[in-house]
Structure formats: C-alpha cells, structure tokens
Amino acid sequence: MTIEIHQLEKIYRVGEERVHALRGVDLVIQRNEFVAIMGASGSGKSTLMNVLGCLDSPTRGRYVLNGRATHKMGAAALARVRNEEIGFVFQSFELLPRASALKNVMLPLIYSRFNWLEARKRAKRALERVGLADRIGHRPNQLSGGQRQRVAIARALVNTPSILLADEPTGNLDTATTREIIELFRQLHAEGQTIVMVTHEEEVADAALRIVRLRDGMVTSDHPTRRDPTHAAFLQNAARMAAEAAGEALPAGAE
Amino acid sequence: MVRTLMIIPRLTVQTVFLALGQIWANKVRSMLTTLGIIIGVASIIAVVAALTGLRASVLSEFEKFGARKVFIDGRVPRELRNRINFRDVQLTLAELDAVEEHCPSIEKLTPMMMMAKSAEAGDTKLDGVQTTGIWPTWHDIEGRAVLIGRPFNEIDERERRDVCLVNEKLIEDLGLDRDPTTQTIRLSDRVFTIVGVVETVTFNIFGSGESNAEIFIPLATAMRLNPNGWINFAWAQMRRPDQAQDAIAEISTVMRKVRGLEGATPNTFEVRVIQQFIDGFNRVAGAVTAGAGGVVGISLLVGGIGIMNIMLVSVSERTREIGLRKAVGARPSVVLLQFLVEAVTLCLVGGAVGIALGQLMVLGIRNIPGADLGRAVAPAWVIVLSVGFSAATGIVFGMFPALKAARLDPIEALRHE
Numbered sequence: 019m020t021i022e023i024h025q026l027e028k029i030y031r032v033g034e035e036r037v038h039a040l041r042g043v044d045l046v047i048q049r050n051e052f053v054a055i056m057g058a059s060g061s062g063k064s065t066l067m068n069v070l071g072c073l074d075s076p077t078r079g080r081y082v083l084n085g086r087a088t089h090k091m092g093a094a095a096l097a098r099v100r101n102e103e104i105g106f107v108f109q110s111f112e113l114l115p116r117a118s119a120l121k122n123v124m125l126p127l128i129y130s131r132f133n134w135l136e137a138r139k140r141a142k143r144a145l146e147r148v149g150l151a152d153r154i155g156h157r158p159n160q161l162s163g164g165q166r167q168r169v170a171i172a173r174a175l176v177n178t179p180s181i182l183l184a185d186e187p188t189g190n191l192d193t194a195t196t197r198e199i200i201e202l203f204r205q206l207h208a209e210g211q212t213i214v215m216v217t218h219e220e221e222v223a224d225a226a227l228r229i230v231r232l233r234d235g236m237v238t239s240d241h242p243t244r245r246d247p248t249h250a251a252f253l254q255n256a257a258r259m260a261a262e263a264a265g266e267a268l269p270a271g272a273e
Numbered sequence: 274m275v276r277t278l279m280i281i282p283r284l285t286v287q288t289v290f291l292a293l294g295q296i297w298a299n300k301v302r303s304m305l306t307t308l309g310i311i312i313g314v315a316s317i318i319a320v321v322a323a324l325t326g327l328r329a330s331v332l333s334e335f336e337k338f339g340a341r342k343v344f345i346d347g348r349v350p351r352e353l354r355n356r357i358n359f360r361d362v363q364l365t366l367a368e369l370d371a372v373e374e375h376c377p378s379i380e381k382l383t384p385m386m387m388m389a390k391s392a393e394a395g396d397t398k399l400d401g402v403q404t405t406g407i408w409p410t411w412h413d414i415e416g417r418a419v420l421i422g423r424p425f426n427e428i429d430e431r432e433r434r435d436v437c438l439v440n441e442k443l444i445e446d447l448g449l450d451r452d453p454t455t456q457t458i459r460l461s462d463r464v465f466t467i468v469g470v471v472e473t474v475t476f477n478i479f480g481s482g483e484s485n486a487e488i489f490i491p492l493a494t495a496m497r498l499n500p501n502g503w504i505n506f507a508w509a510q511m512r513r514p515d516q517a518q519d520a521i522a523e524i525s526t527v528m529r530k531v532r533g534l535e536g537a538t539p540n541t542f543e544v545r546v547i548q549q550f551i552d553g554f555n556r557v558a559g560a561v562t563a564g565a566g567g568v569v570g571i572s573l574l575v576g577g578i579g580i581m582n583i584m585l586v587s588v589s590e591r592t593r594e595i596g597l598r599k600a601v602g603a604r605p606s607v608v609l610l611q612f613l614v615e616a617v618t619l620c621l622v623g624g625a626v627g628i629a630l631g632q633l634m635v636l637g638i639r640n641i642p643g644a645d646l647g648r649a650v651a652p653a654w655v656i657v658l659s660v661g662f663s664a665a666t667g668i669v670f671g672m673f674p675a676l677k678a679a680r681l682d683p684i685e686a687l688r689h690e
Contacts, residue, residue: 073600094605097603097605100600112596112600128280129603173601177602
C-alpha cells in the first residue's frame, strides 16, 4: 500500500475566519496507480495535494505513506520524506534559471546521501528517461516549455520517489506539448511509477486510470476513468463537438 | 543526525560556489554591499602595518641608544618647586660614587658635564661647540668607536690633563687634518691636545637628523675649566638588560639615603631606563591601534548592515527558489546554513579585497618620502584577524535573513510572485 488517508481535515485560519479546506477525506492509493484529482477552485484539491506532498500537515486525521505515519512527523522528518518519497512537478516548472538542466535535476540529491559523482550519474539517467539526454548542458531559457517541464519531471524522478505528484503539470503548455507530457506520464506509469496528478482539464485527466473528484473539501466521486459518469459524459460531448466542428469545417474546406 | 553531518561539507562547498557565482553576476552590487568591510579591513591593515614599521625604526633607534643604559639626573619635584632651586638637586660626585659602590646591578657609570665652548684652531673659530666632561667609562657605556688615536684613560682623569677627543664633524668644521692627533685646539684660551677621534652619531627620531660638532674632555678637567658648572646627568650601565627594575630600585634607595630623603618626601632626582621609553612608545602605539580598531568596528558595523540588507533582498528575490528547495527536501537547518554560508562568503570576498587594498596601501606607506616607514608590513595576526572579523560579520548580520529564509513556509514561498 502506498497512500492511506483517513478522515483528513485541514482548517486554515485567515485572520479571524476559519477556512475548512478539507472536511474528512478518505482515500487509498495503491502502488502503480495513476490518479487524477479534479475539482473546482476552492474544492480543496490543492490543500489535499500539499498534504499528500508532506508540504502541509493535516489538522486532524491520519496520513500513512508507505507505512509511515506522516501526520505525526516534525518539519525535519517531513523534509526527509519529501526528499526520498515524493517527486513534485509544478505548473510553472520552478527551475533555477541560472543552472543547467543537469544541475536542476541534481538539486534534490544535494539534500540526500549521494555523493556528487553518483548524483550526476543519476541525474543523467533521469534526463535520458524523459528524452533530454542531448540537452543536459542547456539552461531553462534555452529550452522550450515542454522541454522545461521534462527537466522538472526528471528532477521529480531523480530520487526514485514512491509517488510522482503533479500539480496542473500542463497548465502552462499548449495543446501539442500537453499531449507530449501526458504521453510521458503514461510511459512512466507503464514503467511502474505511481502518479497523482491534480488537474481541471478533463482531457488531461483522461490519461489517468482513476479520477477522484473533490467539492467543498469532500470526495464526491472516485471512479476508474472509463466508469466515471461525469467524465464519460464529457468525453461524449467533446467527441460530438469535435465531429460537428469537423462537419462544419469539411464543406467549408470543400468549397 | 549523521545524515545531516554528512551533507554539511558538501552543501557548504556547493553553496560557496553558488554564492561566488551570485557575487560575480552582481559585481557592482556586491562591491557596494561589501564596501564597509573592504574599507574596514584595508584601514586596519594599513594602520597596523604603519605602526609596525614605526615600531621597527623606533626600536632600532633605542637599540642604538643602548638597552643597558640608565639615565640619572637631579630634578625638582613639582611639590617642592617653590622651595628649592634646581642647583640644589644636581648630582654630585660623592653621590655617584655611592651609587657605583652600593648598587650591585650597576656595572659602571659616567657623569656628563655639558657646556658650550668656543673652539679655535689656527685662524678658525667655532662658537658654541658642545663640550662634555666625561669619565673614561663613557667609552664602554656609549659604545662609540674611537676611529683614530686612543680613548681616555684613568691617568687623563686623575692628572686633569688638557686632552680632548673630537668627532669627525668638528674636524670638518675646524678644518683640521684627517688625522688630528697631536694637533691642538684652544678652548676658553686653554690649549688642548687632541688624542683621538670618535665616530659621529645621528639620531633620526630624537634629533633633527643632523650631527653636531662635539668635543669631549676629562671630567676633572671640565670641572676645573668651569668651576661654577654642574653635572647635568649621569649614564650608568646595568650588568644585564633585564635588571631595569632592580637598577631603578637600588639607585633610588641609595640616592634617597645619601640625600637624606625620608618618609613621604618626593625624590629630588630621576632614574630612567630605556625600557620606559619603549613602554611609553608602546602605550602610544596601543592607543593608536585601539583608535583604529574603533574606526574599523564602525566600518564593520556599517558593512554588516549592508550585508544584512542585501541578504534580505536575496531572500525576498529567491523566495520561490527557497520554496522549491524545501519542497525537494531541504530541511530548515540546511536552508539556514546555505544563507549563512552565502553571507559569510560575501563578507570573506569583501575581506579579501580589503586585504589586497590594504597591502597596496602598505606599499604606498613604505614609500612615503622621509617617513622612515620602509619596514612597514602587515603582520600575520592582523590578516588572520581581518578574515575572522569578516566571517564573524557575515555570521552575525547574515543570521536574521537566514532565519527568515529557514522559516519560510514552502507552500507560501512557491506561491510568491
């Protein structure tokens, strides 16, 4: 078992107001699952993501990651869990602008037990996995958006984490690049990587095998992709609209 | 714990390179930031080097002067200034005999009776020539070489002979032969035979750097020549240079006894050793160093505030980077260490520039014409101290920004625009 969440609650204090971001979430994610977490803004998906990534501690409830009760850990222990168990992929890549792709990928290894040579070897291997073996010396501003996100994914993979956590990984990318990145996620999943991805795009969520929907801090549905009624309806709708657009476009093109 | 200890050296090295890269990327900003430290370090190096040079030349003057010499003269104490005349406290031969006899640390001494006389040789007349009555022991105490002829001896003194020693300057001024022995000069209408020539000495620091014409005659002769004169002072010589305290105590005791000074009556004489002059100089040098230290402290304070400011800017500019580093597993203590190392690196670079600038200033100081500071050099301790102070400034003033970075919430930091 990889992730086990039980009755998770998170309450923020914003000035005098108390914001109940998560109101008792139960969630179990097994090894090698590919899960999309969806929800409108304010649904609590980002908070859930932060707790899953050990960036935030729950107010109440349990979060057991690979048999370790993270809800009981202090800041230093959580930092270690983030380093060894979790790989983050962010919407805006978060690469260090002055460092090469290789240096960026090596960053998590600075804080782990590897020596420099070993870290370098691992970082190179991670860049090969995302198809950037020929770009290791490039700086972020010398790379395209898709390549930057690939560097970020390589950085997330470099410490062989048990979970790859992606927060809107395609939010800043165009359609073609989005497809590339999704394809990369599928490939990594096929290689055995457990992936949890927050997104609000149904097409992106379609790549996952399971969709967890949140609303007002609670799980409203949790289905395999093909059996999720909301998703199926969306996909049918999308297919119909695409067909209509093609139908309209076709005569226009024929004239 | 062990894990952290393993990370620290590697992380420190990486951080140092990172910080050097940042400094190089922001050359002007870093330069202005560390200006306080640069000025502070450069000035302390320059001041200490100048003092070291000054001390070297002063001490060598003192050494020329003699480390075993004791100066004794009569002196009216301030309390008795209205009651006794300076003539009443001048040294007498009896007193000096007593000192020589009863002070075990004193090897020998000579009275010095100084007067200005007119010296004539042939048609040349020289007014106001410094003429000094001495004992033959003067040769051992002053250590001035007799270049031609012979030194004074006991017979000259006992027989009150009309003989004299002259220096080279006098030979030049009076136009005597290069070897003037057996020639005669007239002093106050008495004819003196020159028996020897002593070397001319110049004192750079205590004198004007010029040498004077000098004549030496036996003390007994001098007393007869000038019956109303007095012994100006006496030079005594200790057996060993480290006996200064003993010598002062012994001479004071003997002199008080001979002069019948009792109880709280102040000394009507003065005993001084060369060490006291050196101590006096060292006190002045110490005060100057302390003053310079104060200036440097202020520069370092200002420099430190500059460092703190730039580190706060850096933390604010790199908030997202800090968030990222925390997200990939940097612990708060590690982030703290990273920013401290960065501040210390910045300060050390400033310190290094300061040391380089200081050394340039030292080169300049050495070549100041007429200052006699050719031996000015920054000693190792002041360089070590500069490096230490620079690092300490980095730690003290980098602590607040580093704590701020360490305490950042990673989620907030990653959301920062």
